[in-house]
Amino acid sequence: MLAKRIIPCLDIKDGQTVKGTNFVNLRQAGDPVELGKAYSEQGADELVYLDITASHEGRKTFTQLVTRIAREINIPFTVGGGINELADVERLLNAGADKVSINSAALRHPELIDEIAKHFGSQVCVVAIDARCMDDTTHENGSPLIDGTWRCFMNGGRLETERDLFQWAKEVNDRGAGEVLFTSMNHDGVKNGFANAALRRLADTLTIPVIASGGAGTREHFRETFIDGHSDAALAASVFHFGEIPIKELKQYLSAEGINVRL
Amino acid sequence: MPFKYKEEEHSSTTKKMKVAIVKYNAGNIRSVVNAVERLGYEPVLTDSPEELRSADKIIFPGQGEASTTMKYLREHGLDKVILSLTQPVLGICIGMQLLCRHSEEYDTQCLGVFDVDVKRFVSKSHADKVPQMGWNTVTDCKTPLFKDFTKPEYVYFVHSYYVPLCEHTIATTDYIQPYSSALHKGNFYATQFHPEKSGSVGERILRNFLEL
Numbered sequence: 001m002l003a004k005r006i007i008p009c010l011d012i013k014d015g016q017t018v019k020g021t022n023f024v025n026l027r028q029a030g031d032p033v034e035l036g037k038a039y040s041e042q043g044a045d046e047l048v049y050l051d052i053t054a055s056h057e058g059r060k061t062f063t064q065l066v067t068r069i070a071r072e073i074n075i076p077f078t079v080g081g082g083i084n085e086l087a088d089v090e091r092l093l094n095a096g097a098d099k100v101s102i103n104s105a106a107l108r109h110p111e112l113i114d115e116i117a118k119h120f121g122s123q124v125c126v127v128a129i130d131a132r133c134m135d136d137t138t139h140e141n142g143s144p145l146i147d148g149t150w151r152c153f154m155n156g157g158r159l160e161t162e163r164d165l166f167q168w169a170k171e172v173n174d175r176g177a178g179e180v181l182f183t184s185m186n187h188d189g190v191k192n193g194f195a196n197a198a199l200r201r202l203a204d205t206l207t208i209p210v211i212a213s214g215g216a217g218t219r220e221h222f223r224e225t226f227i228d229g230h231s232d233a234a235l236a237a238s239v240f241h242f243g244e245i246p247i248k249e250l251k252q253y254l255s256a257e258g259i260n261v262r263l
Numbered sequence: 264m265p266f267k268y269k270e271e272e273h274s275s276t277t278k279k280m281k282v283a284i285v286k287y288n289a290g291n292i293r294s295v296v297n298a299v300e301r302l303g304y305e306p307v308l309t310d311s312p313e314e315l316r317s318a319d320k321i322i323f324p325g326q327g328e329a330s331t332t333m334k335y336l337r338e339h340g341l342d343k344v345i346l347s348l349t350q351p352v353l354g355i356c357i358g359m360q361l362l363c364r365h366s367e368e369y370d371t372q373c374l375g376v377f378d379v380d381v382k383r384f385v386s387k388s389h390a391d392k393v394p395q396m397g398w399n400t401v402t403d404c405k406t407p408l409f410k411d412f413t414k415p416e417y418v419y420f421v422h423s424y425y426v427p428l429c430e431h432t433i434a435t436t437d438y439i440q441p442y443s444s445a446l447h448k449g450n451f452y453a454t455q456f457h458p459e460k461s462g463s464v465g466e467r468i469l470r471n472f473l474e475l
Contacts, residue, residue, distance in 0.1 A: 002438060003398040003417060040462065045398055071297050076419060076460045096293050098460065120290060121326060123394055123421045178396065209392055232397070262398040262417040 003262045004226050004254070005045035005233035006247055007211065008240040010035060012081075013052050015061045017241070033068050039240065040075050042247040045262055047073065048101065048181075048235060051081030052156070063095050070096020078126055086115050093120060101126040101181060104154035107161055107168075110175060117176030126211075127177040130157045131165040132185040133198070150198060157185050166201065173206045180206060181235065183213040191217025191239070199229035211235050219245055219253045226259050282306040282473065283318035285345070288335040289325025289357055298459035302470055312344045320351050320473055323358035324459070326421065329381070330369035332357055342374060351475045352451050353408075359446060359453035360424060368424050376451050379429040384422075384439055391439050394423040399444075401434040401456070406447050408454075409434065410471045416464045418444070418456040426455065 010017045010032055017032050036047050049069065051062040059082050066079055079092050080101030089100050105112055106127050116125040135148035150165035169180055182202055184195035194215045203210045209232035212225045216236035225231045239245045251261045284295055286308045299306040299322070306322070307314060315321060323345065325332065336342045345352070345362075354362045361373045366381035373381070384393045400415040420436070426443040428435065434445035436455070446453045452472060458465035 001399065002395060005397055070294060071300070074298065074301065074460065074466060075462050076457075093290065094293070096297065098291065098294070121328070123326065123396060124290070178394070204389065207389075207392060209396055232392070 001260050003045070003260050004231075005211075006043070006222070006251060006261070007046045007048055007233055007235040008039045008044050008247070009048040009050060009213070009235050009237045010241075011050050011052050011237065012062060012065065014058055015065055018052070032065060033072055035241070036069060036073050036077070039247060040073055043251050043262065044075065044240075044247055045233070046075060047077040049077060049079045050101070051079065053082070063091060066092055066095040066097050080126070080128060085112070086119060089116055089120065089124075093124060099124045099126050099178070101128045103128040103130065104156075104159075106172065107152060107154045107163065110171065113172060113175040113177050117178075122176045122178040122208075125177045126179045126181055127172040128181040128183065128213075129165060129169060129172070130154070130183045130185055131198075132157075132160075133195070153185060165198065166205070169202050169206060173208050177208060179209045179211060179232075181211040181213055184215060187215030188213070189238075190215060193217065193221040194225040194229055194231070194234065196225055196229035196231075199225060199231050203230035203232065209233065216245075219250050222250060223254060223257050223259060226254070280304065280320065280473070281318045282320045282322070283315050284308045285315065285321065285323045285341065285358075286310040287325070287332060287339070287341060289327040289332050291326045292324050294457075295322055295324040295355065295459045298466070298469060299473070302466065302473065304473060310339060310341060312340065315344055316348065318350065320353070320475070321348060322353045322355065322472075323362070324355040325357045327357045328368060329357065329360060329366040329371040329373065329424070333361060333371050333373060336361070336374075346374060346376070349450055351472065353472045354446075354451070354453035355459070356422060356455060356457055359455055360426065362446070362451060362453055363426060366424060377426070377429070377431045377446050377448055377453070379426055379431065379443075379446075381424045381426055383424050387439055394421055395438045396421050398461075399436050399438060399456075401436055401444050403432075403435045404445070405433040406452070407475055408445065408447065408452050408468060408471050411467070418454075418458065418461040418464055418468075420444075420456045422455060 076098040078099040079097040133148040152163040194212045211233040212231035213235040362376040398417040404412040431446040432443040433447045436444035458468040
């Protein structure tokens with residue numbers, strides 16, 4: 001049986017790992033390659049490296065970093081950030097990335113998804129979606145968010161778009177994306193659990209895997225997103241970076257809870 | 264790193280062994296080069312018939328689509344070179360599928376080393392997403408490729424097409440139905456999963472192949 005995946009996410013700025021809280025404040029958290037290796041040894045199933053540098057110089061540094069990661073890491077890894085066109089995808093895949101994650105570029109030019117799938121295969125194309133539930137009254141205590149309107153945002157959550165989360169996710173699926181990485185902006189950084197109602201609706205309607213992101217605070221939150229959210233994978237950053245939830249213990253806990261994970 | 268001692272013991276011979284990786288139009292070949300290098304070997308990435316024929320071990324890796332990769336192999340004469348090889352060969356993912364007889368992916372005639380046809384996964388429920396992407400177990404592992412495998416182990420898969428169970432099956436995985444996650448016939452070995460991306464378990468498999 002296919003295992004549920006645990007994916008640490010590393011935000012990279014100028015070659016160093018950082019983590020944003022609610023997309024704004026940044027704290028330092030270690031060397032990206034060493035951190036990735038440590039996660040791999042602890043049992044991480046994949047890694048995501050997001051380049052949050054905007055400059056041309058920073059992008060070159062990131063490509064060099066991807067080459068180093070590919071040499072040293074023996075599990076799959078996805079890279080994202082600053083990917084605007086097919087040439088960026090090619091550059092990062094040539095550097096050794098297994099998958100690329102696109103976000104704003106896909107919202108601006110949805111046909112980029114088709115192009116990536118056609119040139120490199122669907123499996124390399126992860127579409128990241130940042131969305132906010134515009135009706136915050138349904139946010140807490142397990143009440144369903146599916147009735148709220150979920151609006152997609154671009155440019156790192158700074159720019160609201162007209163797109164509805166579920167319609168956009170379906171389009172992304174149909175255009176040939178390999179996976180959807182959904183971050184709830186309401187839940188991100190709050191450590192109060194994932195957006196499971198919305199995740200469940202995505203997982204039950206899409207034909208591609210859904211990665212849950214935003215809201216991990218306890219190991220129970222991971223169990224809930226696999227059981228209640230029907231997520232195929234769960235991504236988190238700070239709870240792993242600062243050792244709040246050791247990955248090995250998290251997977252042992254999930255396994256004891258009857259969830260199929262790679263131990 | 265339970266095999267560290269052995270790696271050091273063999274380091275003088277591994278340096279001399281010639282490992283060739285078939286260069287063609289499939290994706291993600293670099294990751295196989297990296298993985299072999301991590302084991303202390305110095306592989307050559309080549310499409311030269313002479314270099315391939317003179318290698319001690321050959322890896323035929325890749326991700327991709329059957330018809331375009333098969334077309335490339337034919338146009339570059341690599342189909343005949345691969346079929347003429349007598350040293351141990353390891354096909355990975357699309358490399359394994361191309362070593363079979365035929366693939367349903369664009370109705371493609373393949374190399375025919377393994378007498379079996381490649382089928383497309385057909386979902387039986389919504390939970391069966393295609394492609395299979397992620398970690399699944401290999402069981403009933405046979406041959407020295409899986410030396411010291413005593414229990415089911417997780418390895419990394421990305422594929423939409425599969426090889427049914429057959430006389431060449433040396434490892435079984437269950438996704439929608441049980442199928443062949445590794446094959447063996449004569450000097451040809453093949454895995455559907457990516458050992459180069461399968462952590463320490465994948466490293467054991469690659470090392471076993473290189474030490475055949």
